[in-house]
Amino acid sequence: MIDKVFNKSIKKQFEFDEEVASVFDDMLNRSVPYYKEMQRLTINFALNFLEDDYKVFDLGCSTASTLIELSKHCNKKLNLIGIDNSQAMLNRASNKAKAFGVDIDFICGDIHDVDLSNANLIISNYTLQFIRPLQREKLIKKIYDSLEKKGVFIFSEKVISSNNVLNKQCIDEYYEFKKTQGYSEFEISQKREALENVLIPYTEDENKKMIKDAGFTHCETLFKWVNFATFIAIKE
Numbered sequence: 001m002i003d004k005v006f007n008k009s010i011k012k013q014f015e016f017d018e019e020v021a022s023v024f025d026d027m028l029n030r031s032v033p034y035y036k037e038m039q040r041l042t043i044n045f046a047l048n049f050l051e052d053d054y055k056v057f058d059l060g061c062s063t064a065s066t067l068i069e070l071s072k073h074c075n076k077k078l079n080l081i082g083i084d085n086s087q088a089m090l091n092r093a094s095n096k097a098k099a100f101g102v103d104i105d106f107i108c109g110d111i112h113d114v115d116l117s118n119a120n121l122i123i124s125n126y127t128l129q130f131i132r133p134l135q136r137e138k139l140i141k142k143i144y145d146s147l148e149k150k151g152v153f154i155f156s157e158k159v160i161s162s163n164n165v166l167n168k169q170c171i172d173e174y175y176e177f178k179k180t181q182g183y184s185e186f187e188i189s190q191k192r193e194a195l196e197n198v199l200i201p202y203t204e205d206e207n208k209k210m211i212k213d214a215g216f217t218h219c220e221t222l223f224k225w226v227n228f229a230t231f232i233a234i235k236e
Helices: 018-031 035-047 065-073 087-100 133-146 164-180 185-195 204-213
Strands: 055-059 079-084 104-108 119-125 147-160 219-225 228-234
Touching: 018 035, 035 065, 035 119, 035 147, 035 219, 035 228, 055 065, 065 079, 065 087, 065 104, 065 119, 079 087, 087 104, 119 133, 133 147, 133 204, 147 204, 147 219, 164 185, 204 219, 204 228
Parallel strands: 055 079, 055 119, 079 104, 119 147
Antiparallel strands: 147 228, 219 228
16 A cells, blocks of 8 residues: 555654554655665675574564565575564564465564564664664663574664754755655655654664674674665674
8 A cells, every 4th residue: 555644634643553554565665765775685694694493583573574575585494573562563464474475473562571582683674763762772782682692683773963964964865765755745744743752863873882882892884875774783
């Protein structure tokens, strides 16, 4: 379905409810620049670290697109677990996984509470930005502690610039991108208002510092387009 969530006046903050879930795949592809390329890089780098029976978590898996694509490109037998706190998202994820013949265990719950132990790969695509800063840092520490040695954490986030002028230019560039995807200025402004105080992005450096503070010795930027970035960290 085509995303028309914000073509009307919105009187509540953004949430991943049934209305959003029903159009989420279209919303993602039209709202996140080079999303497919980011997903491709995530999968290609992940494949280098996977073996049979490895445990893979996707935090905030939404409709499970990344786990399904990973399964399609991996010749290993993996234990795939998708976690999301939106049952509406997981209903679609489950149907999609069945349609593609991919075996995924889905958990509806708060990622702060779900057991991630013995993980070999943890993926988080545009999920951390919706978590309050203090809780975000605790979650990253949990991710680090849950990963096995040589385990990998790959995550994508919307980022901001520490320079106010550049940050404004990045936002303007992003809005121009959304216009090319068919969103009107009204829809763009409505979504911006709905996301205010819900989506809290860090700078690229702040993301890397958070990762290193949790125990990871290195964090590399795999991909960046203006104010969207994909990172990888390996547990030594």
